[in-house]
Amino acid sequence: MENSARSQRTRAAAIQAALTIITRDGPGRLTIDAIARECGSSKGGILHHFRTKDAVLKALLEHQIEQGESLFDGYLAQSLPGRHEPALEAEIESLRTAAAHPKSTTFAIASALADNPELIAAVREREAKHVEAMKKEAADPSVAMVRWSAARGLALSSILGLCPLSEQERMSLFDLLRDDALWDSAQSCIRRRKEAAPQKEKQLL
Amino acid sequence: MENSARSQRTRAAAIQAALTIITRDGPGRLTIDAIARECGSSKGGILHHFRTKDAVLKALLEHQIEQGESLFDGYLAQSLPGRHEPALEAEIESLRTAAAHPKSTTFAIASALADNPELIAAVREREAKHVEAMKKEAADPSVAMVRWSAARGLALSSILGLCPLSEQERMSLFDLLRDDALWDSAQSCIRRRKEAAPQKEKQLL
DNA sequence: TTTTACAAACCGTCCAGATGGTTTGTAATT
């Protein structure tokens, strides 16, 4: 086999093995030895691709980010032309999907990443771009941020195993958050009220 | 010194030391040796109080829960008699406070807990009670859940270092979420719309 | 004197990374 192809294949296999381990055995069991065993490779082979264990984690995170991004892109592409806030809706749907995965790798990866704040920062910066897009398209950015935050809260709670709501409740809340027309009408009420009694948040968002 | 007092003191010192380590050095550095070193005790001494490391984590979690609970109780006690949804507001304020702590121990503890799902379940169950209370007092439970989820999203994002919003933006969003009157008026719009075009979430929440 | 609280030395295991070597692929030279 061609060298580069071989290399790429084992690298992908290593990442897949890491994901398997992290979900099956928990993040505490993710060792280089375990990865090597899982993908039928050797420790040396793994360490040839990733010079340190942190490099493995970084690759894992990048893989996860790519997944999330393509999920988002898919939902964005699906959105009908008439929608007011396609990015927000795609984001909400992405979060709904993420929340649905109870044995989430995301949690495991997050916990494996706990000691690497710089990697987390990368995620946050990517998130900032999405937020920008959502604010830009929104009639009222602060309402968009509320909807986004709520979806995020549901997703993060579920991923961390902290969500006390049933799946049905979660689902219908996601439905509600997504319902553009509903928020449009609520928005006008809020706006009217804000103008009547101006609040701090008005000029900030 | 009296035995029991001495014991209690070292136990508290151990927990405090664990919190110091976990925030200063990261959860990966939380070892029994480190705790002993930090609080000027010995490994044997620590293991006299906590038979295993998991017991330390459990104690740490309980400590954190107590903190959170008393914070919530404080805000609840502060709430003025006229408010419609005191529990929700107290919860939102608690979450605001939690979010404000950037070097949060919560994150570190969460990640240290990653391999102990049963401990996480305890937190979730406690959360369920709060949710019940909030639903009970709410005119529209689904709106309350949206507000709560949004506050939770902001808090969790901040704690995990994933929140791309500025502190000001976060603060004003919390203000907005807390504004009972505003949501009341929005609620009536939503309700009107729901009745006009009934949705799935209506009967579920 | 028995129990409690702690200390110090120690044990077994796990694991990241280093090292030295083998196989496989590649490209230039003859």
Added chain:
DNA sequence: AATTACAAACCATCTGGACGGTTTGTAAAA
């Protein structure tokens, strides 16, 4: 086409340190 020279991928083994937990010792309290 065959040979040579090199590079990349990969493997088996070792090591040094960290860490959870145990055992043994000790001094004070009960």
